[in-house]
Amino acid sequence: MKLYQGMGPNSYRVRIFMAEKGIELPMVDIDFSKAEHRAPAFLALNSLGQIPVLELDDGTIITESVAICRYLEETHREPQLFGTDAVGRAKVEMWNRRAELVIFGTIGNVALHSDAFFKDRLTQFPAFAETERQAVPKKWSWVDRELADGRPYLAGDAFSIADITAGVCAWLGDVFGMAVPEDLANVQRWLKRVRARPSFQA
Template sequence: MKLHQGMGPNSYRVRIFLKEKAIDVPMVEVDFAKGEHKAPEFLKLNSLGQIPVLELDDRAIITESVAICRYFEETHPEPPLFGSDAVSRAKVEMWNRRAELVIFATIGNVALHSDAFFKDRLTQFPAFAETERRAVPKKWAWLDRELADGRPFLAGDDFSIADITAGVCGWLGDVFGMEIPASLENVKRWNERVRSRRSWNA
């Protein structure tokens, strides 16, 4: 088994997840600067040319960060990071999707439509990037209101993949100059709680 990964939020999500599970997986670094994600051999693993990619011992391939995390949740159920019963699993799914669709997608659109790294991947619309950039603080303000009930983590009392996703959103925002507004006390406390975990430096 080996994990093909590298720089970027999705690989980071999987590394944090593995650290929380105390799972050691051999890793293969994919260098985007050298175009290794476009190499014929890599495209055999993932035709989209994206990371991370989990290659199992039987040569089975799993792509997409959440799908990879689900595999490890099934094979290493403790500690549960996708919930432990029907209600908690549904809430984790809900909050992970919200983190992806509301915050991750907005920050990602800024990067996709403004950074030169992505200019060959899609037709960039700088005006759209700027619109999305202005929307980012509103997305965090929404989450701040949601966390006003005092719960420690997004889906409730327990840390989950939803916190990993949203935490990496904060990191990605830092990278592209879209820091979480300092006035959002509830998000600030939650973010500090996530970044204080040993897995954060995975």
């Protein structure tokens, strides 16, 4: 297998997932500043020109970070990061989707509509970016209320891909000047716990 990856939250998410499972793969770095994601050879792998991309030994291509993680979960069973039973898997899925849609989406909109890196990819609306920026603390405040029951991780007692996704959201927020508010004690407790894991240095 081979992983095409580079700078950015989705590649980071897969690298953390791999580190949690002790998986090592050959990696091909894709440099967006050199437009390597638009090269014909790469577009043949992913027509959307996005990373990460997992290429299996038989030539099968899997794109989208969560899809890649699901494949790695099936082929490397321990530790289980998508839940261990029906309820656990549903809760992990629920929280992973919440992290993606509520937090990642909001922070991503700020980046997409304000950073010069994306100016040639879409029509930017700076006012929308500012509205989304102001909403970020409210999103984390909601998570803080959800974690008020004292559970150690988003989906319950076990670390999961939902924590990876939300932890990467916090990292992305730092990159774009939207750190998790210091006064959110429950989120800060959770974030300190996940950031202490060696995998977050991946």
